[in-house]
Structure formats: structure tokens, C-alpha cells
Amino acid sequence: MAFEMFPTVNKCESIGREKHTVVADMDGTLLIGRSSFPYFALIAFEAGGVLRLFFYVLASPMAALLYYFISESAGIQVLIFAAMAGMKLSSIESVARAVLPKFYAGDLHPETWRVFSSCGRRCVLTANPRVMVEPFLKEFLGADMILGTEIGSYKGRATGLVCKDGVLVGKKKADALKKAFGEEPPEIGLGDRQTDAPFMALCKEGYIVAQNPEVKAVTSEKLPKPIIFHDGRLVQKPTPLMALLIILWIPIGFPLACLRIAAGSLLPMSMVYHAFWALGVRVKVKGTPPPPVRSNSSGVLFICSHRTLLDPIFLSTALRRPIPAVTYSVSRLSEIISPIKTVRLSRDRATDASMIKKLLQQGDLAICPEGTTCREPFLLRFSALFAELTDELVPVAMVNRMSMFHGTTARGWKGMDPFYFFMNPSPAYEVTFLNKLPKELTCGSGNRSSHDVANYIQRVIAATLSYECTSFTRKDKYRALAGNDGTVVEKKHAHLKANKLMGC
Template sequence: VVSLLEGGLLRSSSTFPYFFLVALEAGSPLRALLLLAFFPIVWILTHILQCRDADIRLYAFVTFAGLHDAAVRCVARAVLPKAFLDDVHRGVHRVFATCDRRYVVTSLPRVMVESFAKSFLETEHVLGSELHVTRGGWYTGLVRGIPRGRERYRAVKELNSPDIGIGSDSFAELCKKAYIVGDHDGDGEQAKISAPPLIFHDGRLVHRPTPLWALTILLWLPFAIPLAITRILLGICLPKRVALPVEHLLGVSVRVRGRLPPRIFQPSQRGVLFVLSHRTLLDPVFISFVMGQAVAAVTYSLSRVSELFSPIRTARLTRCKDRDARSMTRLLAQGHLAVCPEGTTCRQPCLLRFSALFAELTDTIVPVSLATTMPVFHGTSARGWKCLDFLFFFMNPAVRYEMEFLEQLPPDQTCGGGGRSSHDVANHVQRLIADAMGYQCTTLTRKDKYRALAGNDGIVT
């Protein structure tokens, strides 16, 4: 089977969102703004003046000129698959997936599509535009071989007459069966591609940036940054029992279920160990706000800037088991402690493998499930500047935290009281939190995430 990507496997024929994501993530906000400014010009050239390849050539030049191949391939691997999957046509994909040999034809540069097509659509080959690259790996922004019209016909002809062609009338002469996707055939549908599932993805934008949505974000920014700064300063300066109601007035809502552990009133009183599912770096902060008193947190990849602005006490983990255990034990002796045993955040409804160290420290363990809703910006990043994570989180017009305090582990399900191994306890707590959230347990780790998204092991120096 051979299928056209845009307007075939994808419900929309617009290429703007994917160029915009590359311009923003591999380039800069200024480059993305320039691309958005070119949109009206491209629309006039392609829809009124009928300049067939003007959109690809102009978008590619603005997006790629001066970018390095490594940065673009990283974005194509970490950011673009989520945008493509959000627009996959269910009916077309159902037909496409039934065939053993699959080919995709696209006018987009092949470097943008190949990782997604081979990993999630399991295609054998991608026929796309080619970008000119210097010997040093830098893009010039020039495009050649855009597969449209006769170019598309010749490219498909070399595939030895596929049985099925989808998305273009030029496939009719070359394939035994040809399907044309109507303008509204995929409205309201989204494909559920099962193999392999998307677990890790990166990028700051929550939704696929159509031109209108990109313009909306641009118009929101002058309000978003002052709002975020105000929210951050109030969270730092106000007492913890007062901060939450004030933040609620500014669009930060928190929904709490379950029974909270008792507050600590004596400095010598040993605290509770909160074991959290990890959604953002602010998870322990909101636990502290809900408890109405200081809750310390142990972190691994917290930036110096985030650490400086943190309204709660934080301690860095070193990946040295004995040293980390001593540090966490000392914090528990002084009060409540929050730990995220996944070691990193995950945006999908999955829980990564839990580190077992927490189970060896205390038997007073309270699992807490956390979920967040962010409408515009993601408050996490694997590739970007992590020091801006909290700023992007608070730049959303409204954010929502949902947390459920589960029952404290019974003594017979802990290491000390029940004689269980730390790994058994960690796996049990992971299942409890996953069941409460309706999430899936996985054995994936922080290293798996960073290898998939950033090409490294996520080691912080």
C-alpha cells in the first residue's frame, strides 16, 4: 500500500503545524514567529496565485536555514510524532495497517517524517522532499524533489505498482485500488495506533499548532508572562495555608481526595513519606500547600534556578544509594518528605518503574496519585531549558492539579513490619497509584526516556 501523508493518513492537508514545531523547538521563538508571519503570504501564493510548491519551499527555508541536522532529527524523533498521531485518520490507518508492505508519500521534508512513519506506522520507505545539507551538517533551507504532480507519479511508479493507493488521484493509474479521502471523512475521529504506543514525547506546546492556534498563543504571551511571575511570587511569599486559596483566584485549582495525614507540630516528630506519581517539578510544592506546612522534597534533576525559587526545602539525590538514604532519613526525622520514585516525569497515562530506595527508609508510607491539566504549555521538558519548566507551567491560562491521598500502607506490606523486599513494596505502591489513576504500569526508566527524547542517559552533572 502507498498512502499520501497529508490529506491521506493525516486528516489535515496543512503542513504549517509541523514546520512551526521544528522552527520553535529546533530553532527559536523568533524563528517560529517569522514562520507565522509568512503564513498569509504562503496562503495567497498557493490558493490564489496557484504556485504549487511555494508553501514547502518558503516554509522550509524559514524553518531550516541555519539549523543543524542533529537538532532537527532530535525534534523529529521527540516532538513531531505526537503532533502527527493527534491527526491520524482512523479509517485510512485501518486500511493502511492491513498491508504488509507500506509506503508513505509526503511533500514534507523526509527528515521530518521518517522517524514517525517507521516507528509508529511501520512503513518500509518514505518518499518525501529532500533538503540541502552542507558537509558540516547545516541546512541551507533549499528543497529539491518535492513529490507532487508528475514527481509523485514517477516516485510511486518506481514502487512496482502497489496494490492500494490512498489519498491522491495520481495513484489510480498505478495501483489496483485507489481511495480518495473526502474533506470531512475524518472529522471527529482519531486513530488509536497500538504498536508501539507513544509513551515519551517532548515539546512545550500541548496542542498541534494550527495557524490560528499559533496566533492565539502569540497574543496570549504578553499576559502569560506577568501572570506566571505573579503566581510564582505569591506562592513563594505567602504562608502555605494562604497561598492555595489566593492561587485559586488566579486560575490555579487543586482538587484533593482522600484523607490527609496529621500535621506535624513538634520539630522532633518523625514525618510521613509521601510517594508521588511524577507529573511536574511542582508536585511536592502542591503537596506542601495542601498539607498547609513545609514538606521537604528530594530531587535529582532540579535546576539551580528552580531550586532557588522553590518555596519548600529540597535536597539533591546523587545516585549513590548510601548517601541518598542518609539524606532522606535525616529529612524524615525532621518532618514530612515527598519523593517521586519514577525519577522523571511522564506525560502519558503511564507510570515508570519505581526506584525501591524509599521502601527501605520507613514503614510510614502514604501513596499519592497526581494528575495535571495544562491547556497551552507543558511544564516539563527533556531537551529544553529545565530552569523554565515552572515558568511555562504557570504561563497557562488555567491549570489544574488533582491529587488523591491513598491509605497508608499496612505494616504487613512494608519492609520492616511485613518483611517484604524493597522491590516488592515499590512495585506494590506503583500498582496502587496506577489503579487509582487508571494508568498503566511500565518497567521503563528515566534512562529510557532520555535516550528516546534527547539521545543521552539523562545524567545530571
């Protein structure tokens, strides 16, 4: 059957498909984009660094020539080799689980998703390596079966070559479908190009997903599971142009980041705001910060939402005076270059409470009670320890903006977080000082528990930022990114749990 004879996907009924099986191609079908270049580029950069990305970009013109003029399979094999050869399989799996889902979810085709999500059994048949796409398809789209290209490995590392069945394109897709389903063909086949026709013809119904650059991706609230936690250094999807810009910018951006860090570390805090402005770092201050504490008074405890390790530094920049900070973990390098005093918490409640009280007797103090960062518009559960220690509480809503690199990581070396943040061409922080808590809303009133105070502060910060409260913790984040989920639940359930526990 000629490919052009298949009807378009908008003609496919999605009602009453609960007992049907759908088989969909990925690039150009399940996803709006037809090119897998950005996703291989993410594997190359996140698992191998900028030199691997450079090698991948150099190889991509050859891959394109092979793909369009000689063999689709050969072109994909070049991309696989350039992005993955020599990589640890565990690193590829980690990127596929913690980084790629965010970018895949932002490219989900609405018409394909309408049909795909309506079927009771869902299969994806793709030329992409299975190890690369499986976490997203299974965890976030509810796919039951993934038929993808299998890559070779040796002693835990990818060889860059594919296994004997080769890249699943054309007839090989049809063969894989026959092997998986036997004599019982699936009800629906979805594809977007001529080489998908062989497997679509094996299905009872076949539909074309026409290329349409104007189509809008499925919004996040329509996904069966929200992507709350994700990792990786890159802010934007690395298209060929963006990947080239990243490679060209890093030799400029890293010295610039060192200069910005040096300015923040060596200059008096009263001058850092102006130095940052001159070096392209924008700091916007909202609200009215409290005046410096008098020598005979207890210090103010600034309760900050947590965006990066630099939160206390930008708080100090906004106040034009150094504010010490307590933290659960900070790298030795970050301690050395920090312009403010940082104090490690021990995770022993009594010991930490005693330490914070002593620090408050010496002056103002900053704390980020979320304990970890979340890039999506959610606040993680606040520790209630701080609410028991003082009634001088000032909530601070922190927002940062980055155009190229994220300034946080769960998988990489935390010591590089400040450098990546300052490597952005024009990074920005917005610091909003909220009203100091009145006495009747603190533990000192005798009517409020520490959890009540923590929940109240979390709510006012969330309202200021238009974020949602969750009950997720630091451990939940690392479990989710490690694949031992248990936290990324259906969105309605997450919200119910958050509302119940946090009073939002």
C-alpha cells in the first residue's frame, strides 16, 4: 500500500479504543520534530561534555548526507556512533532518565497523543536506541512496549555500533512488529514518512501524521504524569544552531564566569551589585529589605526559596552586606570562592538548632529550608526546624533566569554549579523581600506550631512566585532522578497530597 493512500491522523477516531493497540513511530509522529539531532546532542553533552558535543556536531553533516541521499539507516548509525561510542551505558541511561524527558515532553504531538493516549495498549516502534527513549515513553506516556534499535556494548560501555538487527527503519520495522505481535496485528499504526509504510500496512488501520511546523505541543497538564524533577546543564533544546553556539560560547563564557566569580568574591559586598551589573549579571530587588540588625538584638533569619547554591550570595548582593548562610551540602570549591560565610548543618536536629541559635546571636542569617532545588514551578517541602529558633523571620522569594546553562545539577560535580550559572551570557536573579512575620504568626505567640509557621511561609512564597506547594523532599528528588520513582505520581494525586499536607 502506497504511503500516500493512508488517511491523516486527524481522521482517526479516539473514542472507544480502550481495548485497541496502537503502534506509533517516534520522531515526526509521536513528537512534532522529525529530527533526532537535539536528543543525541543532549546525550553527547550531558554524558560526555563539550568535546564530545564538538565531535558530534562535526559528524552531523556526514550523517545528514547519508540520511537524505544514501541510506536513512546509515545516517542514524553515524549519529549513534558520534554521540555514544565509548560512553558508559549507565551514563546514557542516566541522561535518558533525568534529562531527556523534559525535552521530549515539550515536543509531544497533540493529534498523535490524542489517539495514542486513547488506546488500552501502547507500543512505540522507533529507529532511536531503545535505551535512549524507554524511560520517557514508559514512565511519562504509559507505553507498554518499546521496539527500538539495540546498541552494542563491551564491558559496560557502548561500542557505538548497533546489534545484528540493525537500525529499525523500513522493512526492519515491519519485521520487528511481526516478531512482537505474531499473527494478531495491532489495530492502529501511526507514521510520518515513506519508510513507515511497511509497518503501517501490517496494522488494521494506518494513519499519517503530516508535517506541520505550526502545530503546538501538548501542554504539561495533559500528560499523565507531571515532570517535576529533571536534570542536565542545558536550558534549551540543542538544535544544530544552538549546539554550535554552545561550543563557540564556552571558551568565552568560562573566562567570563571566572571574572564574575572573582568580582563577587574579592570586592566588598557593597560594590558587588554594581560590579555584577557592569559584567552583565542582572540583580532585581523587590520589596523592602529589613535594616541591619542592631548589636544588642537577635538577628533576622531570611527564609529563601532555593534556586541555586548562589541564593545567599544574591541575597547579600541585594542587601549590600554579607549574610552568612547555613547549608546541608556545599562543595569545597564553593566554600573557597564564596564571598560569604557558609556553615554546614550536621542533619542532627539538636546540634543544628544550637548552631543556628548561636549564629543568630551574632547577626542576620540565611537558610533555604527546601533543602534542594526544583526547576519547575513547585516548592518542595520546607523543614520546620527554623521556625522553632527565632521569631525574627523574613520570607524571601528567589527567582533566577538563565538562557543557556542551568546553575544546578544532581548528577554532575556541584563545584561547577556557580561556573555554569555565571557562564550564561546575561544571567539574572530577582530577589523579593516579603513582609516580616508578625508575632502572632510565629511560634512565639504560643498558638502556632513550627509546622504551621513553615507551611505559612511556604504558601506566601509560592503565592508570590505563582508556584505550587508539594510534599516532595530532597530524597524524593534523588530517588526520582535515579529511577526509583515513587514521587512522580499522577498530577491530581500529587496536588491532593500537597494540599493536604501543606494546607495550600
